[in-house]
Amino acid sequence: MQWAATVVAMKTSIKGEGWSNYVTLGADYEWGGDAQRVFVSELAKVSPEIKLKKELWFKLGESDFSQYISAVMALKPDLLFGAIAGKDNETFWQQAKAAGHVASLLDQERPNIFTQSVANIEPGVQVEIECLYLQLTRLDPGKIQDVVNQAQQDLAPGA
Numbered sequence: 001m002q003w004a005a006t007v008v009a010m011k012t013s014i015k016g017e018g019w020s021n022y023v024t025l026g027a028d029y030e031w032g033g034d035a036q037r038v039f040v041s042e043l044a045k046v047s048p049e050i051k052l053k054k055e056l057w058f059k060l061g062e063s064d065f066s067q068y069i070s071a072v073m074a075l076k077p078d079l080l081f082g083a084i085a086g087k088d089n090e091t092f093w094q095q096a097k098a099a100g101h102v103a104s105l106l107d108q109e110r111p112n113i114f115t116q117s118v119a120n121i122e123p124g125v126q127v128e129i130e131c132l133y134l135q136l137t138r139l140d141p142g143k144i145q146d147v148v149n150q151a152q153q154d155l156a157p158g159a
């Protein structure tokens with residue numbers, strides 16, 4: 001479900017940026033495979049114009065990502081989807097950073113606190129970071145309507 005929600009969030013960026021292709025990188029075990037398969041199948045439904053260029057898989061426990069970073073950079077995708085868990089995220093980011101690539105890492109510190117790290121941004125370059133937070137919830141039409149009404153009030157001019 002998490003990856004299907006990610007696809008919904010990505011749809012706007014894909015269309016807005018005019019992205020046409022992507023690469024996936026995942027840990028070669030059940031969780032990584034499931035995450036990648038759901039992302040690819042759901043993305044094909046909502047944004048059929050973007051095409052999967054290549055699937056890359058690293059072995060569970062592998063810690064040298066340099067060959068995958070080089071492969072991704074050579075492919076020049078518009079988007080990289082990574083099914084990378086835990087400390088591997090930080091390791092991947094550190095290695096991309098050390099190789100001189102522009103890289104970013106979003107860490108969740110606590111349920112409502114996130115840290116965005118960026119690397120190798122040239123001085124004076126404008127950087128746009130967009131975060132969209134999704135929270136899955138049970139459907140209760142009365143309560144959802146109350147939330148929508150409150151959100152409309154909160155976003156009204158002069159609120």
